Amino acid sequence: MNRKCKLIIILSFVLCLTACWDAKELDDLYLVYGIGIDISEDNPEEFFVTIVAPTIHPEGEKTKIEISSQGSSMRNAQDNIQSKAARRITFNNTKVFLVGEDAARNGLEKHIDTMLRDPEGRGSIRLAINEGRAVDLLNMKLPHIPYISLYLVESLEQSYETTTIPNTSLRDFNHELYTDGIEPIVPFIRYGNKPTELLINNIALFQQDKMIGILEKEESKTLMKLRGKIYEGFFSIAYSHEEKNIENILSLRIIRGRNKITTEIKDNKLHIYNNISLTTNISEYTGAHRVFDDNAIKEIEEIANNTLKSSCEQLLLRLQKELKNDNIGYGRYVRVNHPEYFDDKRWNEQFSNAKIHVNTNIKVKMVGVVQ
Amino acid sequence: MIKKNQTDVISVGQIYIMIISMMVGTGVLNLSRTVAEVSKQDGWISVLLAGVLITTLMGIMIFVTSRFGENSFLQYTSYLLSKPVGYLVAFLYGIYATLLTSIVVRFLCELIITWFLPRTPIYVVSFIIVITIVNITKNGLTNVARFNEIMVFAILPLVFLIFLGIPETSILNLRPVGGVGFSKIAEGIVPSFYAFSGYEVVLILYPFIDNKNKSLLKGSMLSVFSVTILYTATVASQLALFGFQEINRMLYPSIHYLNIVETVLLERVEVLFSIFWLFSVIGTITIQYLAGCIVMQSIFHTKGIHLYTYILAPIIYILSIYPENSVKVVEYSDKIGKMNIFFGIVLPILLLLMYLMRGKRSNYEQKM
Numbered sequence: 126m127n128r129k130c131k132l133i134i135i136l137s138f139v140l141c142l143t144a145c146w147d148a149k150e151l152d153d154l155y156l157v158y159g160i161g162i163d164i165s166e167d168n169p170e171e172f173f174v175t176i177v178a179p180t181i182h183p184e185g186e187k188t189k190i191e192i193s194s195q196g197s198s199m200r201n202a203q204d205n206i207q208s209k210a211a212r213r214i215t216f217n218n219t220k221v222f223l224v225g226e227d228a229a230r231n232g233l234e235k236h237i238d239t240m241l242r243d244p245e246g247r248g249s250i251r252l253a254i255n256e257g258r259a260v261d262l263l264n265m266k267l268p269h270i271p272y273i274s275l276y277l278v279e280s281l282e283q284s285y286e287t288t289t290i291p292n293t294s295l296r297d298f299n300h301e302l303y304t305d306g307i308e309p310i311v312p313f314i315r316y317g318n319k320p321t322e323l324l325i326n327n328i329a330l331f332q333q334d335k336m337i338g339i340l341e342k343e344e345s346k347t348l349m350k351l352r353g354k355i356y357e358g359f360f361s362i363a364y365s366h367e368e369k370n371i372e373n374i375l376s377l378r379i380i381r382g383r384n385k386i387t388t389e390i391k392d393n394k395l396h397i398y399n400n401i402s403l404t405t406n407i408s409e410y411t412g413a414h415r416v417f418d419d420n421a422i423k424e425i426e427e428i429a430n431n432t433l434k435s436s437c438e439q440l441l442l443r444l445q446k447e448l449k450n451d452n453i454g455y456g457r458y459v460r461v462n463h464p465e466y467f468d469d470k471r472w473n474e475q476f477s478n479a480k481i482h483v484n485t486n487i488k489v490k491m492v493g494v495v496q
Numbered sequence: 497m498i499k500k501n502q503t504d505v506i507s508v509g510q511i512y513i514m515i516i517s518m519m520v521g522t523g524v525l526n527l528s529r530t531v532a533e534v535s536k537q538d539g540w541i542s543v544l545l546a547g548v549l550i551t552t553l554m555g556i557m558i559f560v561t562s563r564f565g566e567n568s569f570l571q572y573t574s575y576l577l578s579k580p581v582g583y584l585v586a587f588l589y590g591i592y593a594t595l596l597t598s599i600v601v602r603f604l605c606e607l608i609i610t611w612f613l614p615r616t617p618i619y620v621v622s623f624i625i626v627i628t629i630v631n632i633t634k635n636g637l638t639n640v641a642r643f644n645e646i647m648v649f650a651i652l653p654l655v656f657l658i659f660l661g662i663p664e665t666s667i668l669n670l671r672p673v674g675g676v677g678f679s680k681i682a683e684g685i686v687p688s689f690y691a692f693s694g695y696e697v698v699l700i701l702y703p704f705i706d707n708k709n710k711s712l713l714k715g716s717m718l719s720v721f722s723v724t725i726l727y728t729a730t731v732a733s734q735l736a737l738f739g740f741q742e743i744n745r746m747l748y749p750s751i752h753y754l755n756i757v758e759t760v761l762l763e764r765v766e767v768l769f770s771i772f773w774l775f776s777v778i779g780t781i782t783i784q785y786l787a788g789c790i791v792m793q794s795i796f797h798t799k800g801i802h803l804y805t806y807i808l809a810p811i812i813y814i815l816s817i818y819p820e821n822s823v824k825v826v827e828y829s830d831k832i833g834k835m836n837i838f839f840g841i842v843l844p845i846l847l848l849l850m851y852l853m854r855g856k857r858s859n860y861e862q863k864m
Contacts, residue, residue: 218763244610247764248756296756303742305640 305457355382523691547724593788
């Protein structure tokens with residue numbers, strides 16, 4: 126009897142080993158790949174949130190589902206989305222967080238806090254601002270790819286590798302938001318000439334959590350170089366040699382780059398030295414002149430240096446005088462090197478009055494396989 | 497003299513493992529935040545100093561306890577501090593061990609509920625943990641030591657996970673080194689104690705070590721120091737990644753640290769970390785719990801330790817579900833961390849001083 130009892134008890138324990146009684150099947154969930162947020166068109170006090178998730182339904186006509194809803198906060202709107210969805214919504218696999226232009230000017234801190242507070246949200250989710258409304262971009266149909274969110278993540282990564290934009294994640298944004306001496310930057314997506322074309326080469330500038338300006342194509346590249354986030358990419362200059370009347374273009378392929386920032390206080394004035402070094406190869410030259418020549422290379426290097434220097438100075442002028450906003454992060458160096466001078470409350474003002482010296486050192490190593 | 501039987505003996509190697517396993521626990525989750533709140537970018541120096549201090553204290557503890565061979569904690573404290581004080585200290589240690597165990601159980605519940613079982617009530621999770629602990633500890637110290645021998649392998653992956661975030665770090669966040677001043681760095685040592693707490697179990701476990709030899713002192717100190725290195729590297733890498741300003745806004749920086757990395761094989765590294773960490777914490781709990789039971793048994797002179805593993809279990813269970821929310825949990829853990837200052841710092845120094853004043857071992861043995 127005793128043995129039988131034991132056997133029954135042990136066997137009943139085996140039932141516990143089946144495990145995962147509350148496991149969720151993949152086709153019972155909407156795995157949200159992309160989230161977008163806008164200011165509501167009906168009520169400017171409210172937000173309009175859109176999610177995109179693959180449907181994984183063999184008989185479904187579409188491979189993905191987009192659901193939007195309005196709410197007083199991001200989570201509130203998400204809650205309203207859930208009431209429109211047939212399956213449970215999960216943010217465990219979210220790849221990208223898109224913010225419409227208006228919502229970005231309104232401030233991002235509260236939305237990012239919502240995303241990161243829940244353990245479902247990851248710090249590595251990519252953040253991007255887009256021209257117009259996020260819902261329009263998330264609903265965009267691209268003929269070559271089913272999921273726009275994944276396409277965006279890949280495009281952002283590509284543009285980052287060509288030293289065009291930052292690949293800002295939610296955590297990066299948070300870091301720059303809460304750290305003294307630096308203001309956040311986020312990729313800005315524009316529409317191209319065709320309805321299915323996207324331009325991923327602009328940067329949205331932030332002061333605290335609010336967007337205050339946009340840098341276009343070349344300016345974005347210059348900002349990335351000033352920040353020292355230099356990977357690959359091209360750098361084009363006008364080089365005509367002796368044919369003064371013809372505008373020839375010479376493109377340099379960046380192989381690697383370095384950026385060194387030092388600071389100094391001289392006569393009570395802050396001097397910042399930003400030295401940018403680039404190692405490049407010639408990858409294009411539209412002129413007829415031979416570039417396989419030592420003097421020509423020296424000349425190219427000089428023109429390239431001057432071009433980069435002047436574009437850096439132009440950008441700095443805009444940041445210092447027009448926007449009065451340190452998106453490069455010089456303040457972090459000043460805080461470390463001159464803690465007695467650095468004032469976290471007035472840093473942007475100190476930055477706008479600082480004397481910034483940009484030195485560029487571009488080296489051409491190879492001319493390609495054509496002389 | 498303690499009565500050893502086969503279930504209550506541990507080897508020298510096992511005590512090293514138990515010291516490491518005991519120290520690596522819940523504290524590592526929020527260590528960098530608690531120190532960065534005080535000593536900012538120099539938090540890692542505070543942790544290093546705390547570790548060096550504790551390594552020295554470990555030396556003192558082994559030195560004092562080794563003079564009393566196989567006499568129990570209660571016996572030598574009674575001899576060195578007088579009988580009533582000895583009993584009081586032992587009793588207080590029992591209470592401290594109970595509180596520390598329950599707060600660690602609660603921390604474990606918080607983690608499990610946050611990451612794995614969001615809809616399971618805390619009393620269910622806590623109950624399962626407590627019965628697991630009773631099951632491991634009821635058969636005595638040898639079982640616990642063997643369990644920890646296996647569990648130490650769960651700590652090893654934690655070491656490698658530190659390197660994951662390194663490419664994203666910036667050394668600028670650690671500069672200027674020493675910029676907050678020595679007084680702030682020294683102040684930062686206090687909050688780091690909770691992360692290290694637990695090393696004082698050596699005072700209780702020493703008599704149970706079989707074949708004690710001279711290398712024990714060196715080995716124990718080395719064990720503490722290796723944990724110090726692990727903690728310093730953890731805090732330095734987290735500070736270099738987040739900077740002290742961002743860290744102040746995070747509840748568990750160690751998990752956030754992994755949250756930002758996407759590896760090729762695993763999308764969510766922090767879940768993997770949590771699984772390993774969970775086992776390492778179970779290791780911590782078993783040792784702390786058993787130490788409390790051993791002390792209680794010596795006070796009340798009962799036959800076996802297993803009786804106390806059953807008696808204290810409901811207390812631990814109730815205490816672990818008592819804090820209303822996560823804020824209270826952190827609040828209580830700070831308070832318990834402060835109690836550690838008595839058992840971890842004051843008591844070993846006091847014992848050493850009394851030992852030096854009351855004479856050497858030979859005198860003691862004559863009195864027994």
